[in-house]
Amino acid sequence: MPPVPIAATVAGSDSGGGAGVQADLKSFAAAGVYGVSVLVVLTAQNTRGVEAVHAVPPDFVVAQFAALDRDLRPAAVKTGMLLSTELIQVVTEQLATLGWGPLVVDPVMVAKSGDHLLRTEAVDALRDRLLPLAEVLTPNWPEAASLSGLEVGDQVTALAAGRRLLEMGPRWVLVKGGHSPGPPNDLLIGRGQVVQLRGTRVPGRDTHGTGCTFSAALTAHLARGRSVPEAAAEAKRYLQAALEQAPKLGAGHGPLQHLPRGWPE
Numbered sequence: 049m050p051p052v053p054i055a056a057t058v059a060g061s062d063s064g065g066g067a068g069v070q071a072d073l074k075s076f077a078a079a080g081v082y083g084v085s086v087l088v089v090l091t092a093q094n095t096r097g098v099e100a101v102h103a104v105p106p107d108f109v110v111a112q113f114a115a116l117d118r119d120l121r122p123a124a125v126k127t128g129m130l131l132s133t134e135l136i137q138v139v140t141e142q143l144a145t146l147g148w149g150p151l152v153v154d155p156v157m158v159a160k161s162g163d164h165l166l167r168t169e170a171v172d173a174l175r176d177r178l179l180p181l182a183e184v185l186t187p188n189w190p191e192a193a194s195l196s197g198l199e200v201g202d203q204v205t206a207l208a209a210g211r212r213l214l215e216m217g218p219r220w221v222l223v224k225g226g227h228s229p230g231p232p233n234d235l236l237i238g239r240g241q242v243v244q245l246r247g248t249r250v251p252g253r254d255t256h257g258t259g260c261t262f263s264a265a266l267t268a269h270l271a272r273g274r275s276v277p278e279a280a281a282e283a284k285r286y287l288q289a290a291l292e293q294a295p296k297l298g299a300g301h302g303p304l305q306h307l308p309r310g311w312p313e
Contacts, residue, residue, distance in 0.1 A: 053271040054120055055081045056148060057264060058139055059128030059156070060089035060165070066303030067257030068128060072264035074306035078286065079268035084120050086112040088139065089131045091165075095256055095298025098165070103131055106138045113142040124271035126152040126263050129165045133173040140177040150183035150270045153218070154263035155191045171195070180217030184276055186263045187213070189227040203228070203235065210237040220276050222266075226258060236280050243277055245284045254294035254302035261304055262287045286311065 055076050062068035069085045076083030088109055092100040116122070125148045130136050143151060155174055157166040166174065175195055179185060193200040195216075196209040203225075210221040214237055225233045225247070234245040265286045269279035286308075293305035 052080070052082045053124075053268075053273075054084060054122040055264075055268050055271040056084045056086065056116065056122035056125040057128065057267075058086040058088060058125060058130075058143075059154075059260070060091055060131070061087055062257070063090075063092050064094040064256075064298070064303070066095065066298075066301075067260045071257040071260040071304070071306060072126065072128065072267075075261050075264035075286070076268045078307050078311040079265055079272070079282075080312040081268040081271050082120075083268075084116050084122060086116070086139075088135050089129050089165075091129075095300035095302050097300065101131065101165075103135060106134060109135065109138050110142060113146060117146050117148075122148050122271065123273075124149045124152070124267045126154060126267040127178065128154050128260055128263070129156040130174065130178075131165065131170065132167050133170045136170055136173040136177055140181060143181055150267075150276075151181050152184045152186060152263050152267045152270065153178055153182040154186050154259055155195060156259065157191050157194060175216060179213070182218040183270070184220045184222055184266060184280075185213060185218040186222045186224060186259065186266065188224045188259060192221075192223050203233070207235055207237065207242065210235055214239065222280055224259065224262065226255070234280075234284060236277060238276070243280070245280060247284060247288055250288075250291040250294075252294070252302075253300070254291070254296060254304065256298075256301040256303050258287060258291070258304065261290055261306065 057072035073083040265283035289308040290304035
């Protein structure tokens with residue numbers, strides 16, 4: 049184990065800096081972890097929306113994996129926006145071959161602005177190829193519904209969807225509660241275990257990148273050797289602070305404060 053743990057993000061670039069690889073790397077740093085990245089997609093976006101998307105050529109995705117594996121092998125890894133069936137196939141082949149430690153899958157499907165970040169035909173590939181590799185799957189309510197085929201509208205149905213997703217291969221499923229009409233409580237579901245992670249709703253529109261930030265913080269704490277329940281609790285605590293201290297930037301859904309007061313601890 050190196051003096052500073054390494055965590056990797058395999059995801060898309062957000063030119064606005066609030067989500068994607070940029071948010072992941074900031075969240076890694078806040079947890080005291082060195083972050084590395086494999087860029088899979090480039091986006092031109094800001095707080096108002098996504099204006100353009102460019103897929104990275106698959107051979108260049110493979111080259112990034114190879115370069116990191118030779119010199120900066122991570123202790124944990126997360127995936128975010130993967131866009132297409134072809135890119136999901138490339139990423140899953142690399143992750144299965146290289147075995148980079150526990151994998152956190154954030155099934156990024158739709159941006160806060162409503163822009164689609166995963167093509168419809170790629171949902172099956174995400175479900176069939178990536179989920180069986182996951183240590184932790186972190187869907188929000190709409191993502192849990194899309195992947196499980198069940199309607200999600202409250203904590204009871206969120207739990208049912210999470211349990212169905214657990215049957216698809218992940219060791220843990222964390223159904224995020226940000227879309228709940230009540231408190232944004234998450235459900236961490238394991239085999240024979242359910243843990244509720246309580247949160248407090250923060251008013252306002254500064255929510256861009258919440259899913260990326262949470263899953264990255266979770267990944268960072270796994271890289272530091274913490275258990276999944278411990279890592280999830282720390283990630284929830286960090287996300288709460290990042291929301292509460294949001295810098296109020298942009299005209300749309302603003303970014304979080306990825307280095308809130310008190311971090312790294």
